[in-house]
Amino acid sequence: MRVLLVEDEPTLAQQLQVSLSAAGYLVDSADNGVDAHYLGEVEPYDAVVLDIGLPQRDGLSVLQQWRAAGLTLPVLILTARDSWREKVAGIDAGADDYLSKPFHMEELLARLRALIRRAGGHACTELACGALLLDTRSSRVTLAGVALTLTSHEYRVLAYLLHHRDAVVSRSDLIEHIYAQDYDRDSNTVEVFIARLRKKLPAGMITTVRGLGYRLDCPPA
Numbered sequence: 302m303r304v305l306l307v308e309d310e311p312t313l314a315q316q317l318q319v320s321l322s323a324a325g326y327l328v329d330s331a332d333n334g335v336d337a338h339y340l341g342e343v344e345p346y347d348a349v350v351l352d353i354g355l356p357q358r359d360g361l362s363v364l365q366q367w368r369a370a371g372l373t374l375p376v377l378i379l380t381a382r383d384s385w386r387e388k389v390a391g392i393d394a395g396a397d398d399y400l401s402k403p404f405h406m407e408e409l410l411a412r413l414r415a416l417i418r419r420a421g422g423h424a425c426t427e428l429a430c431g432a433l434l435l436d437t438r439s440s441r442v443t444l445a446g447v448a449l450t451l452t453s454h455e456y457r458v459l460a461y462l463l464h465h466r467d468a469v470v471s472r473s474d475l476i477e478h479i480y481a482q483d484y485d486r487d488s489n490t491v492e493v494f495i496a497r498l499r500k501k502l503p504a505g506m507i508t509t510v511r512g513l514g515y516r517l518d519c520p521p522a
């Protein structure tokens with residue numbers, strides 16, 4: 302899952318970056334409203350953490366413009382302490398949830414997980430496909446109860462497929478969701494990650510749909 306982090310306060314931005322990365326998210330960051338607006342429009346994020354008080358352009362106007370342009374991605378706003386006006390304005394502008402500063406990192410991660418799950422139509426913290434289980438809280442993957450060891454890229458590919466199980470996911474979708482913005486994106490490496498995952502998963506779970514991409518085929522529960 303790929304997240305846009307928009308926060309201008311360097312220490313908090315750094316803490317958020319570390320925590321989000323440790324939780325398995327791929328994180329792009331912006332420290333001003335102009336860059337944030339641009340990135341949100343051109344990159345396919347799974348969620349945004351958006352500070353409201355930003356240089357150049359405030360978070361509310363960025364959010365309003367995204368929503369006016371039809372962007373539906375989940376947005377969690379960070380508001381100033383005790384500013385109920387900011388919360389109301391933020392929700393009216395199209396925020397899906399908010400947190401007031403200061404907040405506990407665990408709470409931010411929990412709220413973000415919930416937003417991403419709901420955006421994907423999943424109400425549960427665990428994503429399953431047959432005997433395969435991904436716990437979004439711990440970023441742990443098990444197969445028939447046995448822990449699977451995955452590299453961070455393998456995990457991202459599998460998590461994306463699980464969030465979109467039974468749908469065809471194109472190679473370009475995967476590339477956009479597993480690599481950071483400035484990374485040298487080589488589509489051949491997606492095939493390498495898929496090949497490695499296939500060796501770790503039950504035979505036939507990842508189907509190649511010729512010309513379109515990949516699909517995770519899950520047996521009926």
Ligand code: CA
Binds near residue numbers: 310352353354
């Ligand atoms: Ca700020």
